[in-house]
Amino acid sequence: MMARNNNSEVLLKVENLTKHFPVQKNIFEQMSFNKGRFELKSQVVHAVNGVTLEIKKGDTLALVGESGCGKSTLAKCIIGLHQPTSGKIFYGDQEIGNLTGRKRRPFQKRIQMIFQDPFSSLNPRKKVEDIVGRPMLLHGIAQKENLKKAVLDIMDRVGLDSTYASRYPHQFSGGQRQRIGIARALGCKPELVIGDEPISALDVSIQAQILNLLMDLQESMDLTYLFVSHDLSVVKHISSRVAVMYLGYIVELADTEDIFAKPNHPYTQLLFSAIPTLDTLDFVEAAGLAEGEVPTPINLPSGCPFHPRCVHKMPICSEKRPELREITPGRFSACHLNGKKQ
Numbered sequence: 001m002m003a004r005n006n007n008s009e010v011l012l013k014v015e016n017l018t019k020h021f022p023v024q025k026n027i028f029e030q031m032s033f034n035k036g037r038f039e040l041k042s043q044v045v046h047a048v049n050g051v052t053l054e055i056k057k058g059d060t061l062a063l064v065g066e067s068g069c070g071k072s073t074l075a076k077c078i079i080g081l082h083q084p085t086s087g088k089i090f091y092g093d094q095e096i097g098n099l100t101g102r103k104r105r106p107f108q109k110r111i112q113m114i115f116q117d118p119f120s121s122l123n124p125r126k127k128v129e130d131i132v133g134r135p136m137l138l139h140g141i142a143q144k145e146n147l148k149k150a151v152l153d154i155m156d157r158v159g160l161d162s163t164y165a166s167r168y169p170h171q172f173s174g175g176q177r178q179r180i181g182i183a184r185a186l187g188c189k190p191e192l193v194i195g196d197e198p199i200s201a202l203d204v205s206i207q208a209q210i211l212n213l214l215m216d217l218q219e220s221m222d223l224t225y226l227f228v229s230h231d232l233s234v235v236k237h238i239s240s241r242v243a244v245m246y247l248g249y250i251v252e253l254a255d256t257e258d259i260f261a262k263p264n265h266p267y268t269q270l271l272f273s274a275i276p277t278l279d280t281l282d283f284v285e286a287a288g289l290a291e292g293e294v295p296t297p298i299n300l301p302s303g304c305p306f307h308p309r310c311v312h313k314m315p316i317c318s319e320k321r322p323e324l325r326e327i328t329p330g331r332f333s334a335c336h337l338n339g340k341k342q
Protein backbone atom coordinates (compact mmCIF):
# COMPACT_ATOMS: atom_id res chain seq x y z
CA MET A 1 0.00 0.00 0.00
CA MET A 2 1.17 3.47 -0.80
CA ALA A 3 1.90 5.67 2.15
CA ARG A 4 0.02 8.91 2.23
CA ASN A 5 2.17 11.91 1.53
CA ASN A 6 1.20 14.55 4.02
CA ASN A 7 3.29 17.33 2.58
CA SER A 8 2.28 17.35 -1.02
CA GLU A 9 0.09 19.88 -2.74
CA VAL A 10 -3.66 19.58 -3.18
CA LEU A 11 -4.33 18.74 -6.82
CA LEU A 12 -8.11 18.60 -6.76
CA LYS A 13 -10.56 20.12 -4.35
CA VAL A 14 -14.30 19.57 -4.42
CA GLU A 15 -16.36 22.00 -2.34
CA ASN A 16 -19.95 21.42 -1.35
CA LEU A 17 -20.70 19.82 -4.71
CA THR A 18 -24.29 18.94 -5.51
CA LYS A 19 -25.72 17.29 -8.60
CA HIS A 20 -29.44 16.73 -8.92
CA PHE A 21 -31.24 15.20 -11.90
CA PRO A 22 -34.90 15.68 -12.72
CA VAL A 23 -36.90 12.47 -12.40
CA GLN A 24 -38.13 11.32 -15.79
CA LYS A 25 -41.81 10.51 -15.39
CA ASN A 26 -45.03 10.93 -17.30
CA ILE A 27 -47.41 13.75 -16.45
CA PHE A 28 -49.73 11.63 -14.28
CA GLU A 29 -46.91 10.43 -12.10
CA GLN A 30 -45.79 14.03 -11.68
CA MET A 31 -49.16 15.04 -10.18
CA SER A 32 -50.31 14.44 -6.69
CA PHE A 33 -53.75 15.05 -5.17
CA ASN A 34 -53.64 16.85 -1.87
CA LYS A 35 -56.57 18.31 0.12
CA GLY A 36 -58.82 18.34 -2.93
CA ARG A 37 -56.26 20.00 -5.23
CA PHE A 38 -53.83 18.72 -7.82
CA GLU A 39 -50.21 19.56 -7.22
CA LEU A 40 -47.18 19.18 -9.40
CA LYS A 41 -44.53 17.10 -7.70
CA SER A 42 -41.12 18.41 -8.58
CA GLN A 43 -39.06 15.35 -7.92
CA VAL A 44 -35.33 15.20 -8.25
CA VAL A 45 -32.71 12.52 -7.91
CA HIS A 46 -30.28 13.77 -5.26
CA ALA A 47 -27.32 11.98 -6.81
CA VAL A 48 -24.56 14.04 -5.12
CA ASN A 49 -25.28 16.12 -2.01
CA GLY A 50 -22.79 18.68 -0.79
CA VAL A 51 -19.64 16.64 -1.29
CA THR A 52 -16.40 18.18 -0.03
CA LEU A 53 -13.09 16.41 -0.51
CA GLU A 54 -9.57 16.94 -1.72
CA ILE A 55 -6.97 14.80 -3.42
CA LYS A 56 -3.29 15.44 -2.90
CA LYS A 57 -0.76 15.00 -5.65
CA GLY A 58 0.43 11.41 -5.84
CA ASP A 59 -2.41 10.03 -3.73
CA THR A 60 -4.93 7.39 -4.72
CA LEU A 61 -8.34 8.26 -3.35
CA ALA A 62 -10.77 5.35 -3.50
CA LEU A 63 -14.46 6.19 -3.71
CA VAL A 64 -16.62 3.39 -2.36
CA GLY A 65 -20.29 2.85 -1.66
CA GLU A 66 -23.11 0.71 -2.93
CA SER A 67 -24.70 0.99 -6.34
CA GLY A 68 -26.52 4.27 -7.00
CA CYS A 69 -24.85 6.27 -4.22
CA GLY A 70 -23.47 8.80 -6.71
CA LYS A 71 -19.88 7.69 -7.37
CA SER A 72 -20.04 7.95 -11.15
CA THR A 73 -21.99 11.20 -11.00
CA LEU A 74 -19.29 12.75 -8.82
CA ALA A 75 -16.58 11.46 -11.17
CA LYS A 76 -18.44 12.84 -14.18
CA CYS A 77 -18.76 16.27 -12.58
CA ILE A 78 -15.01 16.32 -11.99
CA ILE A 79 -14.21 15.27 -15.55
CA GLY A 80 -16.70 17.81 -16.95
CA LEU A 81 -19.27 15.37 -18.35
CA HIS A 82 -21.87 16.83 -15.96
CA GLN A 83 -22.36 20.45 -14.93
CA PRO A 84 -22.72 20.58 -11.14
CA THR A 85 -26.05 21.83 -9.79
CA SER A 86 -24.09 23.82 -7.22
CA GLY A 87 -20.73 23.80 -5.51
CA LYS A 88 -17.19 24.20 -6.76
CA ILE A 89 -14.42 22.08 -8.22
CA PHE A 90 -10.88 23.45 -8.02
CA TYR A 91 -7.96 22.09 -9.98
CA GLY A 92 -4.98 23.66 -8.27
CA ASP A 93 -6.14 27.27 -7.85
CA GLN A 94 -8.45 27.28 -10.81
CA GLU A 95 -12.19 26.72 -10.49
CA ILE A 96 -13.15 24.29 -13.26
CA GLY A 97 -16.69 23.17 -12.35
CA ASN A 98 -18.43 25.36 -14.88
CA LEU A 99 -15.78 25.69 -17.58
CA THR A 100 -16.82 24.62 -21.05
CA GLY A 101 -15.37 24.60 -24.56
CA ARG A 102 -11.95 26.12 -25.07
CA LYS A 103 -11.55 27.08 -21.44
CA ARG A 104 -12.09 23.50 -20.39
CA ARG A 105 -9.53 22.13 -22.88
CA PRO A 106 -6.37 22.34 -20.73
CA PHE A 107 -8.13 20.47 -17.95
CA GLN A 108 -9.41 17.80 -20.32
CA LYS A 109 -5.78 17.04 -20.97
CA ARG A 110 -4.78 17.08 -17.30
CA ILE A 111 -7.72 15.02 -16.03
CA GLN A 112 -8.38 11.80 -17.90
CA MET A 113 -10.83 8.99 -17.30
CA ILE A 114 -10.57 5.24 -17.70
CA PHE A 115 -14.00 3.74 -18.13
CA GLN A 116 -15.50 0.57 -16.74
CA ASP A 117 -16.47 -1.10 -19.96
CA PRO A 118 -13.64 -1.52 -22.45
CA PHE A 119 -16.16 -2.87 -24.98
CA SER A 120 -18.48 0.11 -25.29
CA SER A 121 -15.95 2.86 -24.59
CA LEU A 122 -13.83 2.25 -27.72
CA ASN A 123 -15.06 3.22 -31.18
CA PRO A 124 -15.32 -0.10 -33.09
CA ARG A 125 -14.64 1.57 -36.46
CA LYS A 126 -11.35 3.15 -35.44
CA LYS A 127 -7.93 1.53 -35.45
CA VAL A 128 -6.02 1.41 -32.18
CA GLU A 129 -3.52 3.98 -33.43
CA ASP A 130 -6.34 6.42 -34.16
CA ILE A 131 -8.09 5.79 -30.86
CA VAL A 132 -4.87 6.42 -28.95
CA GLY A 133 -3.52 9.10 -31.29
CA ARG A 134 -6.52 11.42 -31.60
CA PRO A 135 -6.42 12.92 -28.10
CA MET A 136 -2.63 13.30 -28.42
CA LEU A 137 -3.12 15.45 -31.52
CA LEU A 138 -6.02 17.34 -29.98
CA HIS A 139 -4.04 18.30 -26.91
CA GLY A 140 -0.81 19.01 -28.76
CA ILE A 141 1.16 16.16 -27.19
CA ALA A 142 2.26 15.07 -30.66
CA GLN A 143 2.16 16.50 -34.18
CA LYS A 144 1.20 14.58 -37.32
CA GLU A 145 4.88 13.90 -38.12
CA ASN A 146 5.76 12.30 -34.82
CA LEU A 147 2.35 10.89 -33.91
CA LYS A 148 3.07 7.30 -34.86
CA LYS A 149 6.14 7.20 -32.69
CA ALA A 150 4.28 8.75 -29.76
CA VAL A 151 1.44 6.25 -30.13
CA LEU A 152 3.81 3.27 -30.25
CA ASP A 153 5.63 4.64 -27.26
CA ILE A 154 2.53 4.80 -25.05
CA MET A 155 1.32 1.44 -26.38
CA ASP A 156 4.62 -0.03 -25.29
CA ARG A 157 4.24 1.51 -21.84
CA VAL A 158 0.87 -0.15 -21.31
CA GLY A 159 2.06 -3.52 -22.64
CA LEU A 160 0.57 -3.50 -26.14
CA ASP A 161 2.68 -4.84 -28.98
CA SER A 162 3.41 -2.32 -31.75
CA THR A 163 2.06 -4.75 -34.36
CA TYR A 164 -1.42 -4.16 -32.88
CA ALA A 165 -1.50 -0.50 -33.87
CA SER A 166 -3.45 -1.02 -37.07
CA ARG A 167 -5.99 -3.43 -35.59
CA TYR A 168 -9.58 -2.71 -34.52
CA PRO A 169 -10.97 -3.03 -30.96
CA HIS A 170 -12.98 -6.20 -31.72
CA GLN A 171 -9.75 -8.04 -32.43
CA PHE A 172 -8.74 -7.78 -28.76
CA SER A 173 -9.63 -9.44 -25.49
CA GLY A 174 -11.20 -7.47 -22.64
CA GLY A 175 -7.90 -6.99 -20.84
CA GLN A 176 -6.16 -5.77 -23.99
CA ARG A 177 -9.01 -3.40 -24.72
CA GLN A 178 -8.67 -1.94 -21.28
CA ARG A 179 -4.97 -1.43 -22.03
CA ILE A 180 -6.04 0.51 -25.12
CA GLY A 181 -8.35 2.61 -22.93
CA ILE A 182 -5.46 3.24 -20.55
CA ALA A 183 -3.14 4.17 -23.44
CA ARG A 184 -5.75 6.60 -24.77
CA ALA A 185 -6.03 8.23 -21.34
CA LEU A 186 -2.32 8.33 -20.55
CA GLY A 187 -1.15 9.38 -24.02
CA CYS A 188 -2.27 12.90 -23.07
CA LYS A 189 0.21 12.91 -20.18
CA PRO A 190 -2.51 13.64 -17.61
CA GLU A 191 -1.89 14.42 -13.96
CA LEU A 192 -5.13 13.14 -12.48
CA VAL A 193 -6.64 9.88 -13.70
CA ILE A 194 -10.15 8.88 -12.75
CA GLY A 195 -10.86 5.18 -13.00
CA ASP A 196 -14.58 4.42 -12.75
CA GLU A 197 -14.47 0.73 -11.82
CA PRO A 198 -11.79 0.18 -14.45
CA ILE A 199 -11.35 -3.51 -13.73
CA SER A 200 -14.80 -4.71 -12.73
CA ALA A 201 -15.83 -5.73 -16.26
CA LEU A 202 -12.71 -7.88 -16.69
CA ASP A 203 -12.09 -11.56 -15.95
CA VAL A 204 -10.72 -12.03 -12.46
CA SER A 205 -7.53 -13.51 -13.95
CA ILE A 206 -6.94 -10.27 -15.87
CA GLN A 207 -7.89 -7.85 -13.08
CA ALA A 208 -4.58 -8.28 -11.22
CA GLN A 209 -2.58 -7.57 -14.38
CA ILE A 210 -4.45 -4.33 -15.03
CA LEU A 211 -4.17 -3.27 -11.39
CA ASN A 212 -0.43 -3.89 -11.42
CA LEU A 213 -0.15 -1.91 -14.64
CA LEU A 214 -2.07 1.01 -13.12
CA MET A 215 0.18 0.98 -10.05
CA ASP A 216 3.36 0.84 -12.18
CA LEU A 217 2.13 3.70 -14.36
CA GLN A 218 1.26 5.78 -11.32
CA GLU A 219 4.86 5.49 -10.22
CA SER A 220 6.51 6.02 -13.59
CA MET A 221 4.20 8.79 -14.82
CA ASP A 222 3.71 10.56 -11.52
CA LEU A 223 -0.07 10.15 -11.54
CA THR A 224 -2.75 10.95 -9.00
CA TYR A 225 -5.74 8.62 -8.98
CA LEU A 226 -9.38 8.81 -8.10
CA PHE A 227 -10.42 5.20 -8.11
CA VAL A 228 -14.10 4.23 -7.99
CA SER A 229 -14.50 0.67 -6.84
CA HIS A 230 -16.92 -1.88 -5.46
CA ASP A 231 -14.14 -4.18 -4.40
CA LEU A 232 -12.83 -3.42 -0.93
CA SER A 233 -10.00 -5.95 -1.15
CA VAL A 234 -8.67 -4.01 -4.14
CA VAL A 235 -9.22 -0.66 -2.44
CA LYS A 236 -7.22 -1.85 0.56
CA HIS A 237 -4.19 -2.50 -1.62
CA ILE A 238 -4.16 0.31 -4.09
CA SER A 239 -5.50 3.37 -2.30
CA SER A 240 -3.93 5.76 0.17
CA ARG A 241 -7.23 7.44 1.14
CA VAL A 242 -10.81 6.17 1.13
CA ALA A 243 -14.03 8.18 0.78
CA VAL A 244 -17.23 6.35 1.67
CA MET A 245 -20.40 7.58 -0.05
CA TYR A 246 -23.97 6.95 1.01
CA LEU A 247 -26.98 8.40 -0.83
CA GLY A 248 -24.86 11.12 -2.38
CA TYR A 249 -23.13 12.14 0.87
CA ILE A 250 -19.57 11.44 1.95
CA VAL A 251 -20.04 9.81 5.35
CA GLU A 252 -16.40 8.99 6.06
CA LEU A 253 -13.05 10.00 4.61
CA ALA A 254 -9.76 8.74 6.01
CA ASP A 255 -6.41 7.12 5.33
CA THR A 256 -6.84 3.59 4.01
CA GLU A 257 -4.95 1.99 6.85
CA ASP A 258 -7.03 3.78 9.50
CA ILE A 259 -10.40 3.19 7.94
CA PHE A 260 -9.79 -0.53 7.49
CA ALA A 261 -8.33 -0.86 10.98
CA LYS A 262 -11.12 1.05 12.69
CA PRO A 263 -14.04 2.25 10.60
CA ASN A 264 -15.78 5.10 12.42
CA HIS A 265 -19.12 5.59 10.69
CA PRO A 266 -21.76 2.89 11.27
CA TYR A 267 -22.22 2.62 7.50
CA THR A 268 -18.50 2.07 6.98
CA GLN A 269 -18.57 -0.50 9.77
CA LEU A 270 -21.36 -2.36 8.06
CA LEU A 271 -19.67 -2.07 4.69
CA PHE A 272 -16.31 -3.31 5.93
CA SER A 273 -17.64 -5.96 8.31
CA ALA A 274 -18.03 -9.06 6.20
CA ILE A 275 -18.87 -8.31 2.64
CA PRO A 276 -15.97 -8.38 0.22
CA THR A 277 -17.85 -6.75 -2.65
CA LEU A 278 -20.66 -4.27 -2.47
CA ASP A 279 -23.31 -6.12 -4.36
CA THR A 280 -26.53 -4.36 -3.42
CA LEU A 281 -28.57 -7.47 -2.80
CA ASP A 282 -25.97 -9.03 -0.52
CA PHE A 283 -25.73 -5.75 1.22
CA VAL A 284 -29.43 -5.29 1.73
CA GLU A 285 -29.63 -8.80 3.10
CA ALA A 286 -26.70 -8.21 5.44
CA ALA A 287 -28.29 -5.03 6.73
CA GLY A 288 -31.40 -7.01 7.60
CA LEU A 289 -33.66 -4.94 5.36
CA ALA A 290 -36.24 -5.85 2.81
CA GLU A 291 -35.33 -4.44 -0.58
CA GLY A 292 -38.23 -1.95 -0.59
CA GLU A 293 -37.01 -0.34 2.61
CA VAL A 294 -33.78 0.90 1.12
CA PRO A 295 -33.93 4.69 0.98
CA THR A 296 -33.52 6.14 -2.51
CA PRO A 297 -31.86 9.33 -3.68
CA ILE A 298 -35.33 10.54 -4.72
CA ASN A 299 -36.79 10.43 -1.24
CA LEU A 300 -33.88 11.20 1.03
CA PRO A 301 -34.46 10.39 4.69
CA SER A 302 -34.65 13.31 7.10
CA GLY A 303 -31.63 13.90 9.32
CA CYS A 304 -28.76 11.50 8.83
CA PRO A 305 -29.18 9.75 5.47
CA PHE A 306 -28.13 6.46 7.06
CA HIS A 307 -30.39 6.55 10.12
CA PRO A 308 -33.12 4.22 8.76
CA ARG A 309 -30.54 1.44 8.52
CA CYS A 310 -28.35 2.33 11.45
CA VAL A 311 -28.13 0.03 14.47
CA HIS A 312 -26.94 2.90 16.68
CA LYS A 313 -29.61 5.44 15.79
CA MET A 314 -30.64 8.02 18.38
CA PRO A 315 -33.56 10.51 18.34
CA ILE A 316 -31.36 13.28 16.94
CA CYS A 317 -30.40 11.16 13.94
CA SER A 318 -33.76 11.51 12.23
CA GLU A 319 -33.89 15.24 13.01
CA LYS A 320 -30.50 16.66 12.18
CA ARG A 321 -27.98 15.66 9.55
CA PRO A 322 -24.52 15.26 11.05
CA GLU A 323 -21.84 17.29 9.27
CA LEU A 324 -18.68 15.64 8.00
CA ARG A 325 -16.18 16.68 10.68
CA GLU A 326 -12.50 15.98 11.29
CA ILE A 327 -12.59 13.71 14.34
CA THR A 328 -8.87 12.90 14.45
CA PRO A 329 -6.19 14.41 12.18
CA GLY A 330 -6.94 13.40 8.61
CA ARG A 331 -10.06 11.44 9.51
CA PHE A 332 -13.50 12.82 8.74
CA SER A 333 -16.80 11.26 9.72
CA ALA A 334 -20.42 12.38 9.67
CA CYS A 335 -22.05 10.77 12.70
CA HIS A 336 -23.78 12.14 15.82
CA LEU A 337 -22.09 9.42 17.84
CA ASN A 338 -18.88 11.40 17.56
CA GLY A 339 -20.32 13.38 20.36
CA LYS A 340 -19.41 17.00 19.94
CA LYS A 341 -22.05 19.65 19.41
CA GLN A 342 -23.06 19.88 15.76
Ligand SMILES: Nc1ncnc2c1ncn2[C@@H]1O[C@H](COP(=O)(O)OP(=O)(O)OP(=O)(O)O)[C@@H](O)[C@H]1O
Pocket residue numbers: 021022045046047065066067068069070071072073074297
Ligand atom coordinates in the same frame (compact mmCIF):
# COMPACT_ATOMS: atom_id res chain seq x y z
N1 LIG B 1 -28.14 11.18 -16.25
C1 LIG B 1 -28.92 10.86 -15.21
N2 LIG B 1 -30.22 11.23 -15.16
C2 LIG B 1 -31.00 10.93 -14.10
N3 LIG B 1 -30.58 10.24 -13.03
C3 LIG B 1 -29.30 9.83 -13.02
C4 LIG B 1 -28.39 10.11 -14.09
N4 LIG B 1 -27.17 9.58 -13.79
C5 LIG B 1 -27.31 9.00 -12.60
N5 LIG B 1 -28.57 9.14 -12.12
C6 LIG B 1 -29.09 8.67 -10.83
O1 LIG B 1 -28.24 9.22 -9.83
C7 LIG B 1 -28.02 8.28 -8.79
C8 LIG B 1 -26.52 8.01 -8.65
O2 LIG B 1 -26.08 7.33 -9.81
P1 LIG B 1 -24.56 6.96 -10.09
O3 LIG B 1 -24.48 6.35 -11.43
O4 LIG B 1 -23.72 8.17 -9.84
O5 LIG B 1 -24.28 5.88 -8.96
P2 LIG B 1 -23.01 4.93 -8.75
O6 LIG B 1 -22.61 5.07 -7.33
O7 LIG B 1 -21.99 5.20 -9.79
O8 LIG B 1 -23.65 3.48 -8.95
P3 LIG B 1 -22.96 2.15 -9.57
O9 LIG B 1 -22.13 1.57 -8.48
O10 LIG B 1 -24.15 1.28 -9.88
O11 LIG B 1 -22.19 2.53 -10.78
C9 LIG B 1 -28.82 7.04 -9.16
O12 LIG B 1 -30.05 7.09 -8.50
C10 LIG B 1 -28.99 7.18 -10.65
O13 LIG B 1 -30.17 6.54 -11.08
Ligand SMILES: [Mg+2]
Pocket residue numbers: 071072073196
Ligand atom coordinates in the same frame (compact mmCIF):
# COMPACT_ATOMS: atom_id res chain seq x y z
MG1 LIG C 1 -21.15 4.07 -11.32
